[in-house]
Amino acid sequence: MSPNSSATEAPTPPITPEKFTESDFQKGVPRAIPSILELKKALPAHCFQPDLTTSFYYAFKDLALVAGLYIIMLAMELQPYTLLKWAYIPIYWYVSGTLMASIFIVGHDCGHESFSNNSLINDIVGNFMHTIILVPYYPWKLSHRHHHKNTGNIDKDEVFYPVREQHRNKDSELMIPYFGLGIGWIFYMFKGYSPRTINHFNPFNHLFIKHSVNCIISMACLTAWMGLVVIPYGSAYGFSRLAIHYLMPVFGFMCWIVFITFLHHHDENVPWYGDEKWDFVRGQLSSVDRNYGWAHDVLHNIGTHQIHHLFSKVPHYHLEEATKVFRERYPELVRKSDERLIPAFIRIFHMFMDQVWIPDDAQVHSYTLSKKSL
Incomplete structure (x- = not known):
């Protein structure tokens, strides 16, 4: 259980948007919807307040669990039963990769200033958590904020957006099946998503130029981690053990991030808006809530994505409570799916590839x- 013990506040009367139905919303009809201030007033005020002790509890818990799995891996390598050892390896990759995704989400909270109310603490913890899973924290923080400011905007969003025909070319049509999962994350880190390209390892990219010093600090953290830990580990114990112990779980985390990002912003009848029709609330409401089963709590409730997008400063340990209130008061605005995740990913990927190219207007x-796409 979370150590958080905030008291539940008195409910606020629901605010109902006029002349707006669930059918209208699902079809992307541009009708009046509540303002962001109206939506915020409907939620308990304490949901917007991070608690530093609770935030550090989750950070240390995730790190401890990954360390524990690694220690078990080392113990397995010492025992004589080869079959048992090899049976543990894929379990280790899967569970450790999932936990590394949870480490990423703690750093993700830091990037949104929802880990604490102190920016320096957020950036120190964020750099640490993201560095150990090979993510340049500050450049990612900036590109991710750009995504949040433009969610559901065909012309400005960051990744997996529909592409206008004018940008269609042979290179952009090349797509690894299912994005290659973790391979898609690596490409995104270095190249971005065409046609709006970005290199997260270039601190002087146009998106980062005003924050180059902070981006350089994150790159220095990565360089130090690689030079002082990762490369020496491979030199001492061999590349195969480096891959088994570390690189494969990191790749598992990368797969999770592609999986999560894609499923939270795509499904049948989820609208994307051109810049002329887009507004902040409508764009954020185009996110899709999903439940990740056994991994839902492990992944810090990131599946409650509508509230996260509407109010990115809500700490992950308040997302479920805020989502419950939101669903009760605005049922016509709720967009969620209970479809099994892997079939959903396969189905939506084919639908996406079939319809990703859209008219210029x-x-x-x-x-x-x-x-x-069936």
Whole structure:
């Protein structure tokens, strides 16, 4: 259980948007919806307040669990039963990779200033948590904020957005099946998502230029981690053990991030808006809530994505409570799916690839389940 013990506040009367139905919302109809201030007033005020003790509890818990799995891996290598040792390896990769995704999400909270109310603490913890899983914290923080400021915007969002025909070319049509999962994350880190390219390892990229010093600090952290820990570990114990102990779990985390990011912003009838039709609330509401089963709590409730996008400063340990209130008061705005995750990912990927190219003048685009994408 979380050590958080905030008291529940008195409920606020629901605010109902006029002349707006669930059907309208699902189809992306540009009708009046509540303002961001109205939505915020409907949620308990304490949900917006991080608690430093609680935040550090989750950070240390995630690190301890990863360390524990690693120690078990070392113990397995010492025992004589080869079959048992090899049976543990894929379990280790999967569970440790999932926990590394949870480490990423703690750093993600730091990037949103929801880990604490102190920016320096956020950046120190964020740099540490992201460095150990090979993520340049500050450049990612900036590109991710850009994503949050433009969620659901065809012309400005950061990744997996529909692409206008004018940007279509042979290179952009090349797509590894299912993004290659973790391979897709690596490409995104170095190249971004075409046609709006970005290199997260270049502190002088146009998106980072005003924050180059902070980006250089994050790059220095990565360089130090690689030079003082990762490379010496490989030199001492061999590349195969480095891959088994560390690189494969990191790749597992990368797979999770592609999986999560794609599923939270795509499904049948989820609208994307051209810049002329887009506004902040409508764009954030185009996010999709999903439940990750056994991993839902492990991944710090990141599946409660609508509230996270509407209010990114809500700490992860308050997302479930805030989501419950939001769903009770605005049922017509809720967008969630209980579909099994892997079938959903396969289905939506094919639908995405079938319909990702859109007319240059499109102002609202929703994916539909065509025969070709079945």
